[in-house]
Amino acid sequence: MKTQLTDRQQEILNFIQEYVDFNGFPPTYREIGKRFNIVSTFGVKRHIDALIKKGYLNNESNLSRTLSIIDIKSRHVTTLTNNIIEIPVVGRVAAGMPIFAEENIEGSLSIDKNFLGSRTECFGLKVRGDSMINAGILEGDLVIIQPQKEAANGDIIVALLHDEATMKKYLLENGTIYLIPENENYKPIVVENKEEFTIIGKVIGVFRSYN
Amino acid sequence: MKTQLTDRQQEILNFIQEYVDFNGFPPTYREIGKRFNIVSTFGVKRHIDALIKKGYLNNESNLSRTLSIIDIKSRHVTTLTNNIIEIPVVGRVAAGMPIFAEENIEGSLSIDKNFLGSRTECFGLKVRGDSMINAGILEGDLVIIQPQKEAANGDIIVALLHDEATMKKYLLENGTIYLIPENENYKPIVVENKEEFTIIGKVIGVFRSYN
DNA sequence: ATTAGCAGTGAACATAGGAACACTATAATG
DNA sequence: CATTATAGTGTTCCTATGTTCACTGCTAAT
Structure with missing residues (x-):
């Protein structure tokens, strides 16, 4: 089912969760990058893609701020x-x-x-x-x-x-x-x-x- | 404090709430417009601005999908x-x-x-x-x-x-x-x-x- | 009957932000 | 040692989306 996450992926997932909790809407790739000092959005994107593939995240391709966390609890x-x-x-x-x-x-x-x-x-x-x-x-x-x-x-x-x-x-x-x-x-x-x-x-x- | 909303504004506020609950992120102006058959984003924008002014909504100017509902509780x-x-x-x-x-x-x-x-x-x-x-x-x-x-x-x-x-x-x-x-x-x-x-x-x- | 507020059109504009690509670097593994 | 997975850079491209403007129509109130 849900595969194990790398440390980095876990950190990023946590950040997204916090961001949504506080702001009411999800962050952009660049905002995530900024937080973790990842300069290129591509670096961020790969983490996101991994999280999606492993079943922790959802997003609407090509649309901004459409990440959503899959977690029933x-x-x-x-x-x-x-x-x-x-x-x-x-x-x-x-x-x-x-x-x-x-x-x-x-x-x-x-x-x-x-x-x-x-x-x-x-x-x-x-x-x-x-x-x-x-x-x-x-x-x-x-x-x-x-x-x-x-x-x-x-x-x-x-x-x-x-x-x-x-x-x-x-x-x-x-x-x-x-x-x-x-x-x-x-x-x-x-x-x-x-x-x-x-x-x-x-x-x-x-x-x-x-x- | 909070001014009275027009019927239209109340409808739109409700829709935004539902949208966020369902999707985990807020809608765009065009998505709102589509739901209410408002063709021009400007028409939508004026409702949003009114809701913000009256203290029911927050947004980050110029950024997409950054509407957030201000919870009275x-x-x-x-x-x-x-x-x-x-x-x-x-x-x-x-x-x-x-x-x-x-x-x-x-x-x-x-x-x-x-x-x-x-x-x-x-x-x-x-x-x-x-x-x-x-x-x-x-x-x-x-x-x-x-x-x-x-x-x-x-x-x-x-x-x-x-x-x-x-x-x-x-x-x-x-x-x-x-x-x-x-x-x-x-x-x-x-x-x-x-x-x-x-x-x-x-x-x-x-x-x-x-x- | 004229003003003011609400609601919508249609078009033009600027840009934030996702996607893609070619590279580099470091571990870990068999 | 070669291979594979993870992590990041820097750049370019494209479009979804917020903003603004000039106009139209309706209603209610002064």
């Missing part, structure tokens, strides 16, 4: 979920400290799902410093981070470099990683030693409160 | 939740139009009370234009407005000037009111005729979502 659980997600707010990302250590959690923030889309493991982070002002991210702002290990060029990311946490724009060029501040007063950082560099996640939202 | 849940407030989001503040006219309401946003403090009559406003980029407010951002008639120097306000709505920094000096953009490409506005000038409210928050 979950079909019953039509989402009565409300529109709120509560995410932890992390502060003072100390050098070398595990970012999710209990001690770091400063509070929580409830936000509208419309802002997150299907990404639910996000957390908030208070911005220190002014290195991103030209991107409209100011000191004291609360940025929403989607945890991920990879990044695409142009993404604003939070990363650990030499045990220090920074937020910068990510640029990979000719095999070299640059961390680019959005502020004329700071210079781009060249990542010399990739062993000492870890991407924590990507900035997907900014909240600011004037008081 | 879940809407109640959110308003009841302890530290959540639901505020209306207003768009396209047309010249001379009462800003709260039903027609303007584009949707709603649920936000954490921690962001609002005690101010509860706030509303959201989609930012158009780039006149405040140096204050970290970009085009497309959602600003939270606390309605008030007065402003203090340095406040970022939304005001009606000659029946046009603008967002600027407020400055009162020697009896003259200046509206100061935060962008070198724009010049400060001197308010000549105070009869033609009304403060709508003050910006108390900014939300941005990268997607």
Whole structure:
């Protein structure tokens, strides 16, 4: 019947399920690709085709956003979920400290799902410093981070470099990683030693409160 | 709150609901039209727009099959939740139009009370234009407005000037009111005729979502 | 009797998004 | 070692679908 799925296929199936639950309509191939850092829609398509062949998905050929998940059980659980997600707010990302250590959690923030889309493991982070002002991210702002290990060029990311946490724009060029501040007063950082560099996640939202 | 629907609008809303239940994804305008013998997509679109305006539907502009039905039940849940407030989001503040006219309401946003403090009559406003980029407010951002008639120097306000709505920094000096953009490409506005000038409210928050 | 709101036509337009192709790369397997 | 399955790139193509516009017809209300 239903064949075993590869890890990747399972991940993608889960994502589609989440996306539909939250948005009420299925994602495009490009949206799926974006989420998993798959650049070519063809890469995504093959996963989808596999899922269809194995009986987990349905779609209407040639039409956009027509993926539907075949799963009798979950079909019953039509989402009565409300529109709120509560995410932890992390502060003072100390050098070398595990970012999710209990001690770091400063509070929580409830936000509208419309802002997150299907990404639910996000957390908030208070911005220190002014290195991103030209991107409209100011000191004291609360940025929403989607945890991920990879990044695409142009993404604003939070990363650990030499045990220090920074937020910068990510640029990979000719095999070299640059961390680019959005502020004329700071210079781009060249990542010399990739062993000492870890991407924590990507900035997907900014909240600011004037008081 | 929710305005009354016409018979036609109710029929169409029902059809969309059924379609989604059956297929797992929403219909296109042409599919709706086919069902109701409406030949032109424009005819359909006007019904959809009406349903959106009246708060029964959501969609992602310009994207196919992105209609989603706004569930009344879940809407109640959110308003009841302890530290959540639901505020209306207003768009396209047309010249001379009462800003709260039903027609303007584009949707709603649920936000954490921690962001609002005690101010509860706030509303959201989609930012158009780039006149405040140096204050970290970009085009497309959602600003939270606390309605008030007065402003203090340095406040970022939304005001009606000659029946046009603008967002600027407020400055009162020697009896003259200046509206100061935060962008070198724009010049400060001197308010000549105070009869033609009304403060709508003050910006108390900014939300941005990268997607 | 004139305005305003609702409903529909038919056509033109721009583009989001699915499909296809030729390649590359890495494991695992027999 | 050759083979097969999985995973991804970059590009091109085509069309389904949302948007906009100028016009028509009906009804109800001022």
